Amino acid sequence: MINLGILVSGSGTNLQAIIDCIEAKQLAAKIKIVISNNANVYAIERAKKHYIPTFIIQDSHFPAREDCDKHLVEILKSHSVDLVILAGFMRLLTPAFIKAFPLKILNIHPALLPAFPGLHVQEKAVEYGVKFSGCTVHMVDEGVDTGPIVIQAVVPVHEDDTEEALAKRILKEEHRIYPQAIKFFAEGRIEVKGRKVIIKGCRKIEGALENPKVEIFE
Ligand code: GAR
Numbered sequence: 001m002i003n004l005g006i007l008v009s010g011s012g013t014n015l016q017a018i019i020d021c022i023e024a025k026q027l028a029a030k031i032k033i034v035i036s037n038n039a040n041v042y043a044i045e046r047a048k049k050h051y052i053p054t055f056i057i058q059d060s061h062f063p064a065r066e067d068c069d070k071h072l073v074e075i076l077k078s079h080s081v082d083l084v085i086l087a088g089f090m091r092l093l094t095p096a097f098i099k100a101f102p103l104k105i106l107n108i109h110p111a112l113l114p115a116f117p118g119l120h121v122q123e124k125a126v127e128y129g130v131k132f133s134g135c136t137v138h139m140v141d142e143g144v145d146t147g148p149i150v151i152q153a154v155v156p157v158h159e160d161d162t163e164e165a166l167a168k169r170i171l172k173e174e175h176r177i178y179p180q181a182i183k184f185f186a187e188g189r190i191e192v193k194g195r196k197v198i199i200k201g202c203r204k205i206e207g208a209l210e211n212p213k214v215e216i217f218e
Contacts, residue, residue, distance in 0.1 A: 001028050002028070002029050003029070007036070007087065008043035009038055012041065015088075019046070029182060033076070034054045083105075086106065106181060108137050109121070113146075113149060133157050134173060135174045136149055137149075137181040148196060151184075152177070157211070184199050
């Protein structure tokens with residue numbers, strides 16, 4: 001059983017997906033604390049509904065971001081957290097935080113990294129005209145969305161997509177792959193070799209996707 005500390009800044013649908021998998025006994029983990037940098041987000045309500053301890057951290061109460069992160073580390077360590085989960089946590093972490101949990105911080109990003117790092121990425125994918133996008137669970141390093149990739153899911157981007165429609169399609173996949181990535185970690189199946197994440201005992205997938213559908217070679 002691993003102990004999770006989950007950092008949130010928004011509606012918390014990924015948090016909910018993780019809670020649901022734990023409650024359904026699909027994931028052997030305990031959420032020790034949910035931390036937000038905003039007291040008014042629905043993610044905090046979700047945690048409270050499931051009797052999970054919560055904590056609000058306000059950057060403005062600290063002289064520097066680094067001091068805030070050191071405090072965050074203290075809170076997470078005092079709850080014996082083994083793995084830190086960024087679930088829509090919308091602020092960058094300083095090296096002090098990342099060094100305190102080496103290869104023990106996961107993030108979910110709503111694009112197929114290394115394409116479209118940063119913010120507003122569903123809108124950028126629609127505007128760019130890519131035919132596929134998706135989501136990525138990765139380990140957090142000191143860059144922005146640059147850490148080793150654990151698992152990705154691909155979704156089509158349609159010609160008439162809006163940012164909202166694509167975000168909804170991607171979010172559905174986020175809710176599948178994030179609990180799965182945590183499960184890989186909890187089962188000790190993740191090994192990091194340089195940039196690469198090796199997951200022991202995985203089935204390989206075959207075949208290809210195309211969008212739009214190729215018709216002449218069917
Ligand atoms: C998710 O789409 C997640 O991938 C994204 O924020 C959303 C949070 O939704 N994270 C980022 O963009 C991080 N750069 P949620 O609060 O409903 O889980």
